[in-house]
Amino acid sequence: MNDPQTHEPDHLEIKDLAVSFDGFKAISGVDLALKQGRLHFLIGPNGAGKTTLVDALTGLVKASGHATYRGKDLLSLKSHQIVRAGVGRTFQTATVFEELSVLQNLDIAGGVHRSAWGMIMARRKVPTYVEEALETIGLQDVSRRPAGVLAHGQKQWLEIGMLLVQDAKVMFLDETVAGMSAEEREETGELLRRICPDRTIVVIEHDMDFVRTFADIVTVMHGGKVLTEGTVAEIQANPQVQEVYLGRSAEGTAHA
Numbered sequence: 001m002n003d004p005q006t007h008e009p010d011h012l013e014i015k016d017l018a019v020s021f022d023g024f025k026a027i028s029g030v031d032l033a034l035k036q037g038r039l040h041f042l043i044g045p046n047g048a049g050k051t052t053l054v055d056a057l058t059g060l061v062k063a064s065g066h067a068t069y070r071g072k073d074l075l076s077l078k079s080h081q082i083v084r085a086g087v088g089r090t091f092q093t094a095t096v097f098e099e100l101s102v103l104q105n106l107d108i109a110g111g112v113h114r115s116a117w118g119m120i121m122a123r124r125k126v127p128t129y130v131e132e133a134l135e136t137i138g139l140q141d142v143s144r145r146p147a148g149v150l151a152h153g154q155k156q157w158l159e160i161g162m163l164l165v166q167d168a169k170v171m172f173l174d175e176t177v178a179g180m181s182a183e184e185r186e187e188t189g190e191l192l193r194r195i196c197p198d199r200t201i202v203v204i205e206h207d208m209d210f211v212r213t214f215a216d217i218v219t220v221m222h223g224g225k226v227l228t229e230g231t232v233a234e235i236q237a238n239p240q241v242q243e244v245y246l247g248r249s250a251e252g253t254a255h256a
Helices: 050-057 079-084 102-113 116-120 127-135 152-165 182-195 207-215 232-237 240-250
Strands: 011-021 024-035 039-043 064-067 086-087 170-174 200-204 217-222 223-232
Touching: 024 050, 024 170, 024 223, 039 207, 050 170, 050 182, 050 200, 064 182, 079 086, 086 152, 102 127, 116 127, 116 223, 116 232, 127 152, 127 182, 152 182, 182 200, 182 207, 200 223, 207 232, 217 232, 217 240, 223 232, 232 240
Parallel strands: 039 200, 039 217, 086 170, 170 200
Antiparallel strands: 011 024, 011 064, 217 223
16 A cells, blocks of 8 residues: 655644543544554543544544544545555454454455455465564464454454554554563553654553653643644643543553
8 A cells, every 4th residue: 555645754633633422522623644664652641532532533433523644534545545545543352253263363464455356265374464573472382272262462463463464554553561460561661653754643541650661752632632742751740630540540540
């Protein structure tokens, strides 16, 4: 999936995005520029609108405003069209086919780029893009095992691999490191750094240690709006952020 404008990075430009549920404004007036090559973290207390924002950008909820990527307004597309436009996501709970092998999960995910005829043809060998994804996510040694027997962190890496074989150039990752061990969190952060240069990666996260270690840019949401945006140092020094979010974390409730 080649970008005709290869001379400049891809940007996802969000303007005045709003989502309402039965008159309640879950998100209001969100403006964001999500740029390629940066690990962009989205933080804020529960109910801030983080997941709702991603739901809107991936076609799961209706929204007003604009979200322009490669000349297309994502808010006007259906979910499957958004996937084909190069935008993918993970959820808080891994959504893999547990009875199928790691390889089969990746092959099925890659089907978004195969014809209907190609989908029913017997596969004589592992496609190159599946092999490359396996190497990137570090699951070569368990490629033939059912996804259901993988460790928690490995399932999350498999989901990222499924986005890789879909050639997702914009990835929204929802609390990817929740429940992971310290070693798994470190490996996940390094994985994201490896795949980030030619992608736009946005991570919804509550783990502030993970954010501090790996974030290039942080957007703080509160009450359905963008409170502020900046580097980790800028965010940590912001009095408003300390009041509505980081203050709670400092008291030992980082997952509030």
